Amino acid sequence: MGKIWANSGDSHFVEPDDLFATHLPAGLAARMPRSVRDADGLWETVHVDGQQYRRRIPKPESGAMTDAEFADPHRRVPGAENIPLRLEDLDLEGIWSELTYPSMGAWAFCIRDPELALAGSMAMNDWALEMQQKSPRLVCAAALPLLAIDDAIREAMRARTMGLAAVSLPVRPGPADGHFHSYADPCLDPLWDVLDDLGLVIAFHVGTEPHTPETRTGIRDTGRGGAVLNYAETSFGGQRAACQLAASGVLDARPNLRVIVSEGGAGWVPFMADRLDEGYRQHSAAVSPKLSRLPGEILYEQVYATFQHDRRSSTTTATAQGYRNALFGSDYPHWEGTFGHTQRTLHELCDDLAPEVSHRLRIGAFAELFPHVPTPPADEP
């Protein structure tokens, strides 16, 4: 079984514990996200800007993790923040280039103070740039402080100037208790104009809804089927955000603007495209704004979606449903991803596909989003 290469539209860095202490004044650093583990290692408390979130540490039933590794409070594989070790892992796994998101930084979407959100985003982006500069294979998404749109616009411009090519936005805009409720909100149009002008890709990672400790507890189902239901729930936020941008005309007015939804699978795109088109046609008297293309076509053309293990629904979007923008994502270095068995997963998903379809899913769709990334080595026979 020769090595076949893939780009990953869903990867992460795990930030060093002292990231904020070394990049921010002490008063601000203390309010940025940090995790404190219980003595038993099974639960953690995430502290963010005076809020506390309790959660059980996820551990897969099978896979690459030993009990000793699970007990490690950082659950870090060596490459989580060390670029030479990371590239060794990527070469072994057959991952060439990656779009990377923060890990602890995803909790920054729960911040409610615009000043802290801006300072924290700048610190994360400065650090992301340090990482990205160590290898041309890395595409690090910039965090945007969305609590104040002027701050978001300024930081997007700074990120582009620094050389970052994507911006990470939460799947629901605004803090849990106010501001924007939908990406269709016209007050966000100046941000879309700037992202479009700068050629920045909009990157949504599932599970990034801003929460309060109360709303997070509310969606954390601990009853029958809870763990599976919680995981299924994380799928919807990215779908909703993409649909808002398609139906509202945001993407129609900016046909070069591109969106990627990471870690949410790809099978939902054909389904949602049909739903949007049906709504557009069958409720046409109430539809506003009118679009130059059907909203489902907009979703197909401008929205990309990553999958990892999904054997039923992901590759068939490309082979049977005409969706060209599905792409692989490994979720490295998170344990719920394909680390340790990426080659097996890629072969299982792609070996029966036509070569051009397999290439599009593994390499081509990602390269279309980030054309500056070098071409991967040839696959092994």
Ligand code: MN
């Ligand atoms: Mn991920």
